[in-house]
Amino acid sequence: KGGVVAEVKKSSWRDLEPSKRLEHSLVNGISEFVDSDVEEARVLATKPLDVIEGPLMDGMNVVGDLFGAGKMFLPQVIKSARVMKKAVAYLLPFMDAEKRENMIAAGLDPDDVDPDDDSNYAGKVLMATVKGDVHDIGKNIVAVVLGCNNYKVYDIGVMCSCEKILAKAKEYNVDVIGLSGLITPSLDEMVDVAKELSKQGFKQPLLIGGATTSKMHTSVKIAPSYTTPEHPTIHVLDASRSVTVVNSLLGENKGEFVEDIMEEYEEMREDYYAGLEDRNFLTFEKAKEQKITINFDQSPVADTPNKIGITVIDTVKISAVVPYIDWNPFFQTWELRGRYPNRGYPKIFNDEAVGGEAKKLFHDAQTMLNQICEDGSMTLKGVVGIFPANRSEDGEDVHVYETEADRESGNVSTTFCMLRQQAEKESDDPYLSQADFVAPAGYKDHLGMFAVSCFGCDALVKKFESENDDYSKIMAQALADRFVEAFAEYVHREMRLDLWGYAAGEQLNESDLLKVKYDGIRPAPGYPSQPDHTEKRTMWNLLQAQELAGIELSESLSMMPASSVSALVFAHPESEYFAVGQVGKDQVTNYASRKQMDLALCERWLSPILNYERD
Numbered sequence: 016k017g018g019v020v021a022e023v024k025k026s027s028w029r030d031l032e033p034s035k036r037l038e039h040s041l042v043n044g045i046s047e048f049v050d051s052d053v054e055e056a057r058v059l060a061t062k063p064l065d066v067i068e069g070p071l072m073d074g075m076n077v078v079g080d081l082f083g084a085g086k087m088f089l090p091q092v093i094k095s096a097r098v099m100k101k102a103v104a105y106l107l108p109f110m111d112a113e114k115r116e117n118m119i120a121a122g123l124d125p126d127d128v129d130p131d132d133d134s135n136y137a138g139k140v141l142m143a144t145v146k147g148d149v150h151d152i153g154k155n156i157v158a159v160v161l162g163c164n165n166y167k168v169y170d171i172g173v174m175c176s177c178e179k180i181l182a183k184a185k186e187y188n189v190d191v192i193g194l195s196g197l198i199t200p201s202l203d204e205m206v207d208v209a210k211e212l213s214k215q216g217f218k219q220p221l222l223i224g225g226a227t228t229s230k231m232h233t234s235v236k237i238a239p240s241y242t243t244p245e246h247p248t249i250h251v252l253d254a255s256r257s258v259t260v261v262n263s264l265l266g267e268n269k270g271e272f273v274e275d276i277m278e279e280y281e282e283m284r285e286d287y288y289a290g291l292e293d294r295n296f297l298t299f300e301k302a303k304e305q306k307i308t309i310n311f312d313q314s315p316v317a318d319t320p321n322k323i324g325i326t327v328i329d330t331v332k333i334s335a336v337v338p339y340i341d342w343n344p345f346f347q348t349w350e351l352r353g354r355y356p357n358r359g360y361p362k363i364f365n366d367e368a369v370g371g372e373a374k375k376l377f378h379d380a381q382t383m384l385n386q387i388c389e390d391g392s393m394t395l396k397g398v399v400g401i402f403p404a405n406r407s408e409d410g411e412d413v414h415v416y417e418t419e420a421d422r423e424s425g426n427v428s429t430t431f432c433m434l435r436q437q438a439e440k441e442s443d444d445p446y447l448s449q450a451d452f453v454a455p456a457g458y459k460d461h462l463g464m465f466a467v468s469c470f471g472c473d474a475l476v477k478k479f480e481s482e483n484d485d486y487s488k489i490m491a492q493a494l495a496d497r498f499v500e501a502f503a504e505y506v507h508r509e510m511r512l513d514l515w516g517y518a519a520g521e522q523l524n525e526s527d528l529l530k531v532k533y534d535g536i537r538p539a540p541g542y543p544s545q546p547d548h549t550e551k552r553t554m555w556n557l558l559q560a561q562e563l564a565g566i567e568l569s570e571s572l573s574m575m576p577a578s579s580v581s582a583l584v585f586a587h588p589e590s591e592y593f594a595v596g597q598v599g600k601d602q603v604t605n606y607a608s609r610k611q612m613d614l615a616l617c618e619r620w621l622s623p624i625l626n627y628e629r630d
Contacts (some may be wrong), residue, residue: 019075033059034070037102041074042081044094044486048576063109071102072165078162089254089350090155090379093479093486100483135324136167136575138265141189141282143175144225145161145204147571150197152348153254155227157193159485160254161261173577174569177208181215193222193251199541199623200548200571201225202232209241217241220264220273221248222257232623235287235566238317245271247597253350280377295439295445296626299602302437302529303410305468307445308591309452316460317535317586320401327563328467328506329396334388336395338525339501339508348493349376357375385489392475393495395502397467398564400557401515401584402428404462406455411435412609413453415462415557422459429557431462431550431583437626438596449485449538449545449583452590463515463584465506465537468558468576469499495578504528507537510584536590537582541572543594545583546624548572549610554581572598597626 028039029048033055056066078095081087091278115125142158144151151173158168169181169187184192194205205223212221221241223233224358233250242248247264252255263272297305342360351359351373353366363373387393403416413431416422435448445451454460472495479488511518511533518534527533540543540551551572559567560581567575574581603625607617618629 020301024560030152031105031186034066034073037066037070038074038077041071041095041098041102041225042077042372043416044091044098046094046101049098050102050105053102053105057106057109062113063106066106066144067103068207071099075099075165077165079258082160082163083258084242088369089160089375090372090486092163093156093159093489095165095484097484097486098194099163100485102374106484108148136230137165138191139167139169139187139189140172140191140193140261141184141187142168142193142195143180143183144173145180145201145208147204147569147573148196148198148201149173149569149573149575149577150225151195151577152489153197154193154195155485155489155492156254156348156350157195157224157257159318159489160258163575164258164262166261169291176206177211180208181211181217184217184219184579187217190218190265191222192217192563193257195225196225196309196571197227198548198571199227199546200573200620202227202236203619204571206237206240209237213241217444218246220246222251222260223248224251224253224257230280231283231287234283238280239284242277243269244273244277247276249276255350257483278301283330291626292328294597296437296597296599297439298438299435299599299605302435302602305446306435307451307589308408308589309454311454311458314587314589316454316458317515318460319459320515320517322514323401323403323461324568325558325563326399327397328399328509329564331395331449331502331505332388333384333393333395334499336498336501336505337384337388337466339528340497341500341529344500345493347498348489351376379486380490380494383487384458384494387494392496393469393471395467395469395498396564396566397465397506398558398560398566399463399465399506399510401463401475401510402557404453404460406450406453408456410411410455411448411450411605413450413462419459429553430609431548431553432606433545434547434595434598434606434621434624435537436593436595437598437602442477447591447593448595449585449590452536452585452587456596461586463510463586464554464558465503465584466554466558466564466574466579466581467499467502467506468574468579469495469568470565470576471495472576472578495576499578499580503537503582507582507584508533511586512536515584515586531592534588535584535586536592538592539582544592546595547620549612549620551581554583595624597624600627601626 031050036052037056055257057063060066078092082092118125140161142154144154158170161168170185179542211607223237237290238248249260251260346363351369353363356364357366364370403419403422404413407414411433414427415429417428433450434447472491475491476488521530541548551568555568566579607614
């Protein structure tokens with residue numbers, strides 16, 4: 016019965032005239048009939064461009080209006096963009112042929128035509144992921160949404176140097192520049208780009224986006240370097256806001272919009288610096304005195320691992336990690352947010368507003384997931400290490416030994432340097448460092464670590480790009496991120512149950528794992544418990560992660576492929592996740608000395624957490 020109803024509905028809109036069918040396809044994201052409908056519309060039109068400026072733009076205008084009003088959601092918009100791209104791709108050869116004929120008729124050389132003529136767009140936007148950063152899923156989404164609103168987007172990719180960004184902005188004569196980044200070192204890179212834009216006299220507004228960015232950081236650290244009424248620096252939270260912001264910046268009410276932003280950011284800066292003055296910090300020495308003291312006699316170290324050293328994990332199928340997937344970040348990537356009590360997966364399917372679209376998106380995800388499992392287009396690989404380890408004598412670092420014999424002879428293989436909380440607490444809570452969770456010399460403690468990655472996504476992305484299929488491209492990236500996070504969960508469990516075996520009797524289901532009900536923690540370098548990305552180098556050297564698993568580090572220590580996860584593994588039951596927060600110059604000076612790193616360089620890497628201004 017349902018099939019008959021569907022056929023009736025399908026036939027009813029298929030009976031419309033070609034231009035109306037195209038509009039319907041665009042608004043509903045249906046790409047099944049694009050080529051045939053566009054061809055019919057082209058034959059009826061005076062010229063191919065009329066099809067774009069008529070039914071296609073009419074459809075995209077409806078999409079833009081519905082999205083702006085919150086009546087259409089991101090997955091639908093990206094499906095609509097796929098229809099538009101395929102339609103334009105079909106028309107391009109006809110438009111080029113017509114242009115050549117017209118030029119010949121006018122006595123002009125057809126080879127003099129500018130292939131990059133962008134005069135018909137509402138505006139031009141340059142988008143780039145900054146130097147050292149390989150993450151681009153958010154940037155890709157914003158680029159598609161802006162494209163749907165008739166903006167010409169020049170997406171120059173990932174790991175873009177400041178020089179490249181400025182050169183391309185000049186070359187394309189863009190109206191707006193957008194920077195994206197996921198890892199914390201990208202924040203400093205954005206500051207550098209802003210300073211250089213100012214120094215070279217650029218006049219374009221600067222948009223800042225990405226998971227590690229915030230309105231506060233943008234207002235305090237980036238905007239002061241590059242903000243005037245003509246070219247403000249603005250933080251953009253997500254794709255839906257990007258259209259509103261760009262429309263406002265290029266519209267007739269720009270002055271009023273920019274004035275409001277500048278006023279808001281000035282207030283935020285004042286609040287930030289006032290907050291710094293109000294906030295008290297312990298000296299590093301005081302913080303050390305008030306650290307957590309675990310009694311390793313009463314609460315002993317974890318059992319001796321079943322396997323010490325390095326283990327390569329390269330036989331795990333994606334189907335094996337699917338049960339460990341946390342789907343909540345997947346829906347966040349697609350900007351589908353249910354309202355309480357239907358915020359998380361699977362309750363989001365019950366949400367009145369987004370539930371229907373969430374179900375469709377999840378169905379599409381399962382279809383691609385099953386295809387990937389079947390054809391092996393994505394694969395998982397990782398490397399695990401478990402080594403003898405002890406806290407250093409000063410209690411701030413962790414010494415790692417390759418073998419038990421090395422520990423007995425005092426032959427330290429490498430040292431992981433840790434950071435300690437310094438922001439004053441209102442309670443008697445201790446001031447934590449990850450080093451606290453490892454026993455001092457005299458105890459046979461160990462430290463685990465792993466680096467895992469999902470390979471094959473880049474090739475799929477290129478395939479979908481060649482097919483003008485942004486929806487599948489973004490879906491592939493979103494799934495690769497889910498696969499590797501699930502793989503990390505799987506590997507951590509294997510460490511607890513088998514490789515290390517300190518929780519061999521663990522009886523937890525997948526839901527329990529996502530709620531972190533297991534013993535121990537797996538904090539990642541560059542994240543709140545150890546905000547210094549340079550510790551990844553120590554881990555990579557010890558694990559031989561590049562040689563054994565093919566996972567590389569960029570100059571800003573972003574992991575490549577982008578869908579990669581690394582972590583240290585602490586087994587002690589009293590270990591806990593925490594945020595180091597801001598730190599003082601006394602600790603940073605000591606830390607740089609322990610790392611044998613130049614202080615200025617160390618401050619640059621720790622820039623987001625310094626409680627003082629760098630010289």
